[in-house]
Amino acid sequence: MNIDGKSYRSIWLNPDGWSVDIIDQTLLPHQLRIHTLQTAEDAAEAIYSMRVRGAPLIGATAAYGMALAMTEGADDDYIELTRKSLLETRPTAVNLRWALARVSEALQAAPVDARAGLAYALAQRICDEDVRINASIGTHGLGLIEGIWKEKRGTAETLNILTHCNAGWLATVDWGTALAPIYRAHDAGIPVHVWVDETRPRNQGAALTAWELAAHGVPHDLIVDNAGGHLMQHGMVDLCITGTDRTARNGDVCNKIGTYLKALAAFDNEIPFYVALPGPTIDWSTADGVAEIPIEERDSREVTEVSGRLSDGEMGTVRITPDGVTARNFAFDVTPAKLVTGLITERGICPASEAGLASLYPAREFS
């Protein structure tokens, strides 16, 4: 996507031919700074500290982390050591496990001196595939939005879509998952307006989704995470689309904490609630998302402290609680399939159920 007219992906090979460049998302929206990864450890740090985030981008970064590792040492033990250390960075997104398994299995089958070249080629392929997948999600989602707008056109000036967190191009290599249909609809002339959940505690909506949408010219308003229910009660939301970090076999979707609450409100107000996902977020080995998906618990300071730009333009952090207050910080929740109207994938739209997923992925790939 474009930033000030210049085309970017969220991750790319540095012109030096071996190190890897990312946009440091912890500094957005106030600073656009490119951060260079030179070691597998740099890649792990970038995932852990959320310089990169979003299930597809985590997978792509991990793949490049394996490639960087191969420049450090290419024996079997180092492949396994690196795979494990990258896997430990985030427990919930299943793309991470998938990308690491894909790369490390291929590497172990290759001669040692071919491994570095192979790893870079595979990382590049994973990135290119992700872009194609998301473009296809955009196409299928566009059809959905066109249908809803056809019903509403004539009675309203805008089509209002609510999204939670950031499932835009910054969460993927390009295009995004939940935002891909929105970009396509906007480009097709449908007067889309987006309600952007700020998405506490890390404010990915306020910082990243708002920034992305502004850069692309899509009308939007920021709201607190508490507001969506009220908007839905009063006819101010026509459609919800979110991403997912892991999709269980039964259609349960694990996404940023708070997604479940929006799905409940959409269900109560009979508003369609769709989840956009690339195939690699499907976890065929998880039968029941609510019961089985591990939920990452992060540092409580993400809750008690808020960062942003001070009035003098510098970055700063404020503490919003009294001293000594303890906080708990669960990063994801699971939305039961019963609340999900449908899943928008690169292969089409299907019901959120095992039968629905199997209709599009009969070979049960990606596990």
Add this chain to the structure above:
Amino acid sequence: MNIDGKSYRSIWLNPDGWSVDIIDQTLLPHQLRIHTLQTAEDAAEAIYSMRVRGAPLIGATAAYGMALAMTEGADDDYIELTRKSLLETRPTAVNLRWALARVSEALQAAPVDARAGLAYALAQRICDEDVRINASIGTHGLGLIEGIWKEKRGTAETLNILTHCNAGWLATVDWGTALAPIYRAHDAGIPVHVWVDETRPRNQGAALTAWELAAHGVPHDLIVDNAGGHLMQHGMVDLCITGTDRTARNGDVCNKIGTYLKALAAFDNEIPFYVALPGPTIDWSTADGVAEIPIEERDSREVTEVSGRLSDGEMGTVRITPDGVTARNFAFDVTPAKLVTGLITERGICPASEAGLASLYPAREFS
């Protein structure tokens, strides 16, 4: 309630006998500063800028605002002018309308030279009544909590209660509404643990509820507003209690934005969801809360900027969004009665319905 062993109310007559002292809640939890109101305009400013907030305390402050006005001028026109200007400060809480009507009707029936004295006496009476009402809510709520703990005792070490916003003593004159039962249960030796929703955008949970609970020694953890659904799905919440700024005749409750989402999650997970209220928040003239209660929309900077304490100890504000982002800021939402397990009032606990309310308030007082 106590702060460092000293007993406070949230509003009281200054020792000078005519001006009115409040705790400036915009500075909590980082500074405890007493703010003195000397004019009716000061009272209006304190309500509008949320130095005082919470439906019962807004009503009490407005009553004292009428008393301050009577020291400025006591003719009929000035009573009406002041009543109107205080009423305009916040549109949602119905206690404001109730307190202003009660005081101004009494004043208009009194001789001009008796009005100032009468107004102060009435304001004092409204405050004392509020304290008695909330103490009684605490007693009825204690019975409820004792019953739940009796069921759970033996299988768990704590009784987990989730609350949203601040309906503690700082939202009232003393004790609080939703927190009164919690204080009573804690004092009675029940091992209560409170999940404190931070309550964006103004963070009344993070700033006020956490501070109150800490001052009283009640164990608690702060969570983001997004987290409650996940906690409820996983058996980590036994009971929800919130306040309400206006209760419709049909049992719909209007409370801080986001309350509705928690009620949906409680309903979906079969967790009791109770709302604590003093009689004066009942609006008998509103038949349908969701359709009729006006929802205040506040300054968008409450969403785009967050205030707190900087690392150097000074207060500061950070902007969390890109420049130019617009935000919408709805302050309340309405939870339909169907999601409310019961209403905890000063007269007992009743179903959230017209019949339930009428069983406790057969004379339909307070309208």
